[in-house]
Amino acid sequence: MTDERNEAVLRVVPRLRDINANGHIFGGWVLSQMDIAGGIVAHRIAHGAVATVAIEGMKFISPILLGDIVSVYATEERRGRTSVAIRIEVIATRGIAQEQVPVTSGVYTFVALDANHKPRPLPV
Ligand SMILES: CC(C)(COP(=O)(O)OP(=O)(O)OC[C@H]1O[C@@H](n2cnc3c(N)ncnc32)[C@H](O)[C@@H]1OP(=O)(O)O)[C@@H](O)C(=O)NCCC(=O)NCCS
Structure with a gap:
């Protein structure tokens, strides 16, 4: 998993409204946080606007529970x-013991966009 020396791009505390009927956080909420974190890094690399073009298949390993602090790490692959x-x-x-629970990981692909929302070469 993540190299602990990397800084999280996002740290978020899910709210009550993000919980499903099982008492877990919605998978869609997690995907959205990942998209935001990946977009921040991709925007930095592209020096401008990017769009998410693809998300590789992912597995949710463990649920997120209310009260967890969610950290999202993002690095160029x-x-x-x-x-x-x-x-x-x-x-x-999680909890007083600050247990670190891996939730999921995945690869998101972003495309740099020009003013017409068309693909633009990345800066060198
Ligand atoms: C992003 C978008 C502008 C790309 O347009 P496109 O005509 O598919 O562009 P291209 O075929 O030239 O591909 C552009 C790049 O995306 C990559 N790409 C396209 N489909 C991909 C896929 N399924 N997986 C990985 N990379 C993909 C291409 O390999 C190419 O990368 P490269 O230049 O580094 O080789 C267009 O698909 C789009 O606007 N999509 C909607 C984006 C969006 O709104 N996202 C938010 C979710 S609603």
Whole structure:
């Protein structure tokens, strides 16, 4: 999993409204946080606007519970002409013991966009 020396791009505390009927956080909420974190890193790499073009298949390993602090880590995995793939990992910090619970990880691909919302070469 994540190198502990990396800073989390996001740290978020889920709210009551993010909980499903099982008492777990909605998977869609997690995907959204990952998209935000990946977009921040991709925007930095692209020096401007990006759009999410693809998300590789992912598995949710453990649920996030109310009261967890959710940390999202994002690092560049590979770069193409107009696209950059970002590996994103989600860790839940739980309870007084600050247990670190791996939640999921996945690769999101972002495309740099020009003013017409078309693919634009990444800066060198
Ligand atoms: C992003 C978008 C502009 C790309 O347009 P496109 O015509 O598919 O562009 P291209 O075929 O030239 O592909 C652009 C890059 O994306 C990559 N790409 C396209 N589909 C991909 C996929 N399924 N997985 C990984 N990379 C993909 C291509 O390999 C290319 O990368 P490269 O230049 O580094 O080699 C267009 O698909 C779009 O607007 N999509 C909607 C984006 C969006 O709104 N996202 C938010 C979710 S609603």
